[in-house]
Amino acid sequence: MSSLGRLSTTCFDRGCFPKPQVERRSSSVRIFPIRCSVASAPPQSLQVSDSKAHQSEKYRIGVLGASGYTGSEIIRLLANHPYFEITLMTADRKAGQPIGSVFPHLVTKDLPDLVAVKDAEFGDVDAVFCCLPHGTTQEIIKGLPNSLKVVDLSADFRLRDLGEYEEWYGQPHRAPDLQKEAVYGLTEIYRKEIQAARLVANPGCYPTSIQLPLVPLIKARLIEVKNIIIDSKSGVSGAGRGAKEANLYTEIAEGIHSYGITRHRHMPEIEQGLTDASGERVTVSFTPHLMPMSRGMQSTIYVEMAPGVSTEDLYQHLKNFYEKEEFVVLLKNKEVPHTRHVRGSNYCLLNVFPDRIPGRAIIVSVIDNLVKGASGQALQNLNLMMGIPENTGLLNLPLFP
């Protein structure tokens, strides 16, 4: 059972019911040989079936940097994925340990032990999620076999301008050729390019929440690109699992503060995306805030509309633009997006509100920073790159309350 056609005939998994987007994806299906034959041997009965037999025929996936939050989130999302199977997980400081001792919430899952990245057998995997810190990432991805598909969740391949990379990250880029190859993984905007990509630079969480509403509006010239004011609020998991005094429970609970005002490293990524959409250089005001929630991100965006444009025009344009998208959802008139209503899911909820100042509008966008803002979008991208429905493994509803 190895043909794509046969696979699809047996497919009734929820992952197989995307909104029809045949034309966009069809080419990518051929790029990569389908190894997935998960349903080849019919289970003998409804109650008994042996998943193990099939697992070796799923795509073999590696997770580099599995001891951080984005890594563990990839593992969570892949746990029931019908076509992907994790066969490699690296974590240098935890090498030799089972994942359940690093992340006890994964203890019930049968997974390979962690290995050091230098000991990883990359010949045995078809694709990797790279969840390593920026800097390190470039060298490691450079060393991977060229046959591997890679989704990189670090910032290393997001900025096309290497000078800008050096300016914001304090070191020269060490893999400029790979940078040229990398496709920016904002799925709904760059789907076609992602389907054909080998290396995808997965967007940052803030840039995702900001570009999803702004790029269509800027492209359509509905808003001015001057004086875009972005006030974002993030949960703490965005800061990672590193032990820092500033992220202790006692330092975060029951309070809020701005940080990295005008100096946050997502700034150049945001401006690059908006500049691409606009065609002219865009400079934004961007102030992130850290607040007591583990997951979640809201961007409240204050914009000037182009002359003669109304908030209703913005609303309609976004409605049309995202109408067929599964994960970007424009709420009904006046309904306010809440971060808690996307928790644990890959959704981005949006809405547009008239401002009290004439000519201005307020756009609100919410995501789960670890899902649509990181690992969920990464999976959405790898699904596309592997030629399978892009929503596979991503259809869990938000966890509320």
Place this chain on the structure above:
Amino acid sequence: MSSLGRLSTTCFDRGCFPKPQVERRSSSVRIFPIRCSVASAPPQSLQVSDSKAHQSEKYRIGVLGASGYTGSEIIRLLANHPYFEITLMTADRKAGQPIGSVFPHLVTKDLPDLVAVKDAEFGDVDAVFCCLPHGTTQEIIKGLPNSLKVVDLSADFRLRDLGEYEEWYGQPHRAPDLQKEAVYGLTEIYRKEIQAARLVANPGCYPTSIQLPLVPLIKARLIEVKNIIIDSKSGVSGAGRGAKEANLYTEIAEGIHSYGITRHRHMPEIEQGLTDASGERVTVSFTPHLMPMSRGMQSTIYVEMAPGVSTEDLYQHLKNFYEKEEFVVLLKNKEVPHTRHVRGSNYCLLNVFPDRIPGRAIIVSVIDNLVKGASGQALQNLNLMMGIPENTGLLNLPLFP
């Protein structure tokens, strides 16, 4: 495509890979005609398939009381269920509204609008989850067609002793015959009876977290039934969505308190279960605590061991007892269960620790009160009652952080 056999041959959904428990379940399969033919028509391609065509052939499920937290949790769990489809949702005070206006986290899901229970067409459903308040529940279930399978999440059918019901709930029981028919739905303990049941009384959250570890130990006479001290800690969702001053964020955040000391309504349910296991009347000390988490429950249980018994004996017995269970997991030696490691999932994590006082042991058990403590176990039960793998729809990993 209507035969069970054919269904199973196409089954590679994660829901179809339970631990083999053929002998237990096989009989139940025949009880209820399988209507589920979800995979009948092969999708035309990997990317495109029409799930709608199949939905009418899934089991049609009603959720009574869909505007509370256990109701919305049922909806969340069923969202990707391959054999169950929600075709009816009631909520008297929200009748006419779409679920997304009551629970915006469900806005992306295509579901029927809410109706008043009096307007519900029960002829069109195969089974219901009853998420109504105690008291009301009896009358409504009494009025349901006899052909319906029912899982009742209220307390109304949990207590066999109707006098005890009246004592703790302050009103006489109005459906004593149904009470006799009802099977207590502590899945891992009463699986066989549940498979054959038409009406299941789904256990309370505290009783679930307490009986899962204690029932096997009491049955095996490894612990004394006198002086069982249970100190439980619960998240706030257990109190429901009713607007009460005591459950405001400001009244709950950053604090803890005991409540209902010796008078909590789960008390008789706990004692009934332990008495059944023991054969003699058991009276326990049970003190619940309310603390700032939306989901989660820990029971810390202090027991005296029978003469000559060691904590290692308790550990081994629980290990053997739950070895083949998917959802009840005994952690490794000394590993401490955390509620946050089961959040959003159907798992119960357990462990046993030696006490400093000779002859005593400490047992820790954690669940998500809304999942294994309510809607997850309810789905586990309905799966069993409908003859499908009991883990179907329940394999999501916990959401952490």
Place this chain on the structure above:
Amino acid sequence: MSSLGRLSTTCFDRGCFPKPQVERRSSSVRIFPIRCSVASAPPQSLQVSDSKAHQSEKYRIGVLGASGYTGSEIIRLLANHPYFEITLMTADRKAGQPIGSVFPHLVTKDLPDLVAVKDAEFGDVDAVFCCLPHGTTQEIIKGLPNSLKVVDLSADFRLRDLGEYEEWYGQPHRAPDLQKEAVYGLTEIYRKEIQAARLVANPGCYPTSIQLPLVPLIKARLIEVKNIIIDSKSGVSGAGRGAKEANLYTEIAEGIHSYGITRHRHMPEIEQGLTDASGERVTVSFTPHLMPMSRGMQSTIYVEMAPGVSTEDLYQHLKNFYEKEEFVVLLKNKEVPHTRHVRGSNYCLLNVFPDRIPGRAIIVSVIDNLVKGASGQALQNLNLMMGIPENTGLLNLPLFP
């Protein structure tokens, strides 16, 4: 012991060491006869003294609406006040109860029982804090003896334009004459007027956090009044103690959302204050957010500077303006105000940051919404009105963590 001089000779209480502002306050001392003779009878020893004897000679204070959060906060702040003694507390629905049964954190304090407002003996009090809902408040204050000093924490006397009041509060104003008499109680800006006032309209929490930084900058023409964008984040206590589904722990924890976008009732109060400062009509963009903290408020304010003005100019002007103020503190260069660093205290922390967009600046202001944003500022005002040091009772440091 009734002369002011005598009182002051015994004063070493911390409340008596304000920053010297003699000239501003001296006149007010004569306005109201000093009844406070708290130190008249020398205690017999260091260890033993009888406070009761003196209490009747303190100012007698009434708290109307003592069962809400602003009421209980007044009680907390007055607990150790050397010149004020609570002799009357009203709460209609809790009449007859001791405060400790309504607010158990006050159980250790010896206070009069709650009475219904209609049963209150206003002849026995010198001043009242009115913590009642808007609407109700007007009628009640109208009925108070004219000799009473009143600080009203509701919105009823904040808006000078009665048409605007009716528009935003949905009912005509029923005490227009009192409205004319009322002084707006933004202490640092209107201190002189407050000292001479009989009725003070205590500012709202958002307006306090916004006007303290903006009023001086607008008066000095350092910032433009067009395109002022205010993104505020509030703790939940601002919503009061009423039982509402939306404010349940489960609905608030681990998330954030905007609310009342462009329609929050503090809007006209903010615009009135900024218009007064500017001399021309000011319209602002104001978007409040609700987030999981019981206390705290941050306003992040995005402004355009006047031509030729730098952020350093803004900083210096605020520094000079608030240099002698105890409660409004401009942090050092680049230090970011956190709400958790003012928790429980009357401080407002401010700072100014350059924006990335040339010509713009970002101003951050944090307060505790229940203290400087409500009861603390109310006490600061009543201190002034009674001719005692304005920081009396307000010198507790923030509670962190």
Place this chain on the structure above:
Amino acid sequence: MSSLGRLSTTCFDRGCFPKPQVERRSSSVRIFPIRCSVASAPPQSLQVSDSKAHQSEKYRIGVLGASGYTGSEIIRLLANHPYFEITLMTADRKAGQPIGSVFPHLVTKDLPDLVAVKDAEFGDVDAVFCCLPHGTTQEIIKGLPNSLKVVDLSADFRLRDLGEYEEWYGQPHRAPDLQKEAVYGLTEIYRKEIQAARLVANPGCYPTSIQLPLVPLIKARLIEVKNIIIDSKSGVSGAGRGAKEANLYTEIAEGIHSYGITRHRHMPEIEQGLTDASGERVTVSFTPHLMPMSRGMQSTIYVEMAPGVSTEDLYQHLKNFYEKEEFVVLLKNKEVPHTRHVRGSNYCLLNVFPDRIPGRAIIVSVIDNLVKGASGQALQNLNLMMGIPENTGLLNLPLFP
């Protein structure tokens, strides 16, 4: 102005109105020369007074280890203390910094900069609070001038049995003579000894919450000392400010877990105290839990009553025992103590409940772990040691919500 009598005549500060306990304290007054002449120079007016002039005549206090939470809490409590003035603060890794850069919530307070402990001038202080980690503490206290009064908040001088110290802390005790001199600072139980002490070992937080209810009951032989089961729940500040992964916001929020089961280092301290009360060796079951609150601690204690004793007897005995105490408060019948109702205050709230199992009782005790469980009790002790009213600086009401 140096006589005690004169001081007291001017005393109307709230700190000077303790419950009369003349006989207990009078002796201690002579032990230490009173330097405090805070009220010597009459302020010239009610509004203006110069506190600086007097500060040099207050007791000069050192805080060793001022960069941790117990250190900062000492500073908060002393901020308005009429007789104590902080003149020295040490923090080796933060030496040279102002306290406001380490704890921004203290930025408004005029305090000396931090110094390394090796550079501290101990000749210039009258007493120190030692907030250093155990181990380090012994050496440092050994090196202090003998004239200094010392309250040590570490565990180093709590255990009389040096073998036990070595067993639980993994190192031999290095100051055994000091250990002999040290008085255990559980204020309400050892007040007399504390008044006469030079070195006080301040109790741990768990031991405080447990001994306050149990010691009187054990002494009176009202409860059995076998099978005392203690289930405690603590806020996170008890774990200190050290950067540990386990204490990150994301690892703590929305969950609970037991830790250090039977192996917590407070165990021997608890057993020592109960053994002293009983006269026979007491072994208890003690299981602490970590939960999402910054401050607060509840101990739920399950006990067997002595034959013939009722819960009413326990209640009455505790009532009588603590009747005259300011900080230990037995609630009214059936009222449940909440940790949030003591937040930020020095109170311990207690109550006793009948258990469902005959002959057993449930005792609930709550404190703020940083106040009565650490720095507040430390200040209470130093007040006593210095001969001033023991409630001085400790009369702030809890901060709720």
